[in-house]
Amino acid sequence: MTPAIRPLVAGNWKMNGTGESLAELRAIATGLSSDLGQKLDAVICVPATLLSRAAETLVSETVRLGGQDCHVKESGAHTGDISAAMLKEAGADYVILGHSERRTDHQETDELIRAKTQAAWKAGLAAIVCVGETAVERQEGRALEVIGRQLLGSLPDDVKSDTTVIAYEPVWAIGTGQTPTAEDVEKAHAFMRSELIARFGSEGAKLRLLYGGSVKPANAVELLGISNVDGALVGGASLKATDFLAICEAYRTL
Numbered sequence: 001m002t003p004a005i006r007p008l009v010a011g012n013w014k015m016n017g018t019g020e021s022l023a024e025l026r027a028i029a030t031g032l033s034s035d036l037g038q039k040l041d042a043v044i045c046v047p048a049t050l051l052s053r054a055a056e057t058l059v060s061e062t063v064r065l066g067g068q069d070c071h072v073k074e075s076g077a078h079t080g081d082i083s084a085a086m087l088k089e090a091g092a093d094y095v096i097l098g099h100s101e102r103r104t105d106h107q108e109t110d111e112l113i114r115a116k117t118q119a120a121w122k123a124g125l126a127a128i129v130c131v132g133e134t135a136v137e138r139q140e141g142r143a144l145e146v147i148g149r150q151l152l153g154s155l156p157d158d159v160k161s162d163t164t165v166i167a168y169e170p171v172w173a174i175g176t177g178q179t180p181t182a183e184d185v186e187k188a189h190a191f192m193r194s195e196l197i198a199r200f201g202s203e204g205a206k207l208r209l210l211y212g213g214s215v216k217p218a219n220a221v222e223l224l225g226i227s228n229v230d231g232a233l234v235g236g237a238s239l240k241a242t243d244f245l246a247i248c249e250a251y252r253t254l
């Protein structure tokens with residue numbers, strides 16, 4: 001973790017969750033109503049269909065809500081898409097952008113993600129911008145090159161640390177139970193930090209850098225304790241309140 005940066009633990013429910021899942025969200029909010037909630041910020045990025053109901057169900061401010069993607073435009077003829085302003089109106093404060101599943105399934109480019117980041121800011125959302133190498137890119141020794149290119153291309157020039165979060169997610173670690181070694185995570189995050197400081201100066205030093213990819217209660221203390229890891233982007237383990245809260249609990253000891 002980086003001293004003086006308030007950690008953020010973000011959950012990404014992906015294409016999971018029904019009305020019944022809101023009970024898990026309530027349980028997360030209740031769990032963070034204790035002194036645990038003083039130690040970190042938490043956001044759950046639910047499917048867009050659940051945002052309004054999720055916003056109504058949350059009675060405390062201990063958990064924020066997020067979307068998982070937005071369109072670059074505010075409105076218009078874009079069937080099936082959702083604008084950042086719509087997410088905001090439905091109750092979101094954050095939006096995940098450039099997740100590897102969007103980059104792969106929807107051929108999203110760095111350029112598009114940069115435009116979406118600006119759209120998110122304009123609507124009053126904080127952007128969680130994802131980067132990360134594939135298994136092949138890693139085997140070829142190109143992990144840092146890919147991360148650097150994605151960071152450079154996906155971020156606009158006027159990044160501010162209160163409206164932008166970076167998530168490093170090695171694609172091969174997502175949903176597989178595999179994680180990089182602590183040394184590899186430290187190396188990737190140190191590289192991102194130096195690239196961000198070089199480009200954004202003091203704002204780059206303050207940006208929250210999340211690690212994502214098979215984060216679970218059993219490895220949370222190790223992963224979240226790594227230098228320049230300021231939180232996590234949690235997929236599968238965010239679907240159950242007990243698991244998500246157990247990950248947050250790492251910050252009691254860090």
Ligand SMILES: O=C[C@H](O)COP(=O)(O)O
Nearest residue numbers: 012174175213214235236
């Ligand atoms: O957005 C979350 C990530 O893709 C990580 O997913 P996972 O925790 O299920 O590996």
